[in-house]
Amino acid sequence: HLRQPSTLHVDGVTVRFGAVTALNHVSFDVEPGTIHAVIGPNGAGKSTLFNVLTSVYRASEGSVRYADHELTGMRPHAVAGLGIARTFQNIELSHTTVAGNFLLGRHQQMRQGTVAAALRLPGVRREEREQRRAIEKIAEFVGLRDRMDVLASELPYGDQKRVDLGRALAADPSVLLLDEPVAGMTRHERSDISALIRRTHEELGLTVVLVEHDMPLVMGLAQVCTVLDFGTVIATGEPRAIRSNPAVIEAYLGG
Ligand code: ADP
Numbered sequence: 169h170l171r172q173p174s175t176l177h178v179d180g181v182t183v184r185f186g187a188v189t190a191l192n193h194v195s196f197d198v199e200p201g202t203i204h205a206v207i208g209p210n211g212a213g214k215s216t217l218f219n220v221l222t223s224v225y226r227a228s229e230g231s232v233r234y235a236d237h238e239l240t241g242m243r244p245h246a247v248a249g250l251g252i253a254r255t256f257q258n259i260e261l262s263h264t265t266v267a268g269n270f271l272l273g274r275h276q277q278m279r280q281g282t283v284a285a286a287l288r289l290p291g292v293r294r295e296e297r298e299q300r301r302a303i304e305k306i307a308e309f310v311g312l313r314d315r316m317d318v319l320a321s322e323l324p325y326g327d328q329k330r331v332d333l334g335r336a337l338a339a340d341p342s343v344l345l346l347d348e349p350v351a352g353m354t355r356h357e358r359s360d361i362s363a364l365i366r367r368t369h370e371e372l373g374l375t376v377v378l379v380e381h382d383m384p385l386v387m388g389l390a391q392v393c394t395v396l397d398f399g400t401v402i403a404t405g406e407p408r409a410i411r412s413n414p415a416v417i418e419a420y421l422g423g
Pocket residue numbers: 185188189190208209210211212213214215216217
């Protein structure tokens with residue numbers, strides 16, 4: 169897929185579910201190589217936004233563009249192929265081992281088709297060894313090197329969040345969408361994951377869109393922050409400025 173860093177343009181995106189307008193003319197740009205936080209109260213539309221960015225939901229209006237591609241109306245698989253990967257607010261792991269989850273995440277990188285894979289042609293075997301090496305690196309990166317053959321469902325919650333992150337990284341993305349990566353974690357786990365997110369940015373050079381409620385974490389990681397309230401962008405800017413923005417304070421305090 170595309171290795172050139174590109175801006176992700178969200179332009180006038182509206183999503184309606186019956187009478188509910190989950191996103192209302194949402195516009196902002198995610199600049200390449202940044203950590204861009206998206207915050208807002210529950211129900212603000214953050215997960216819906218990720219579902220639009222990955223083309224799981226189709227916007228009623230507006231467009232999402234990345235590297236000269238219009239993502240709206242693309243198949244989710246094609247969006248993944250452009251190098252956009254996500255994690256889930258509610259973990260959606262496959263009923264297999266940690267390594268198996270990483271392999272599934274990696275699958276869209278496989279050059280060989282499913283027929284070749286089914287027949288176990290020599291090229292595929294060679295590719296499998298390469299895949300294995302690749303997922304070992306992923307496991308190392310997310311701190312699960314000694315858990316690769318454990319069933320993901322048997323891991324503690326915090327480790328399952330790491331598997332989800334590794335699964336997304338295994339797709340070799342340029343843009344990583346993280347939906348509440350530290351929700352439900354202990355303070356100790358939070359700082360570990362925070363460090364991991366920083367490393368995806370600094371060592372892997374990824375652009376990160378971070379949906380998160382943990383404000384200290386957002387303040388510590390993000391260069392830019394967009395605030396959603398009832399599906400509408402009420403502010404975009406540096407986290408420090410955002411924190412003292414009266415509209416943001418009102419949205420959070422329910423003023
Ligand atoms: P957040 O992630 O910010 O908490 P969501 O994007 O999950 O918010 O939800 C935004 C709004 O859209 C909520 O009112 C939610 O109930 C609604 N919503 C989200 N997904 C669906 C869906 N698939 N069908 C109907 N309503 C939905």
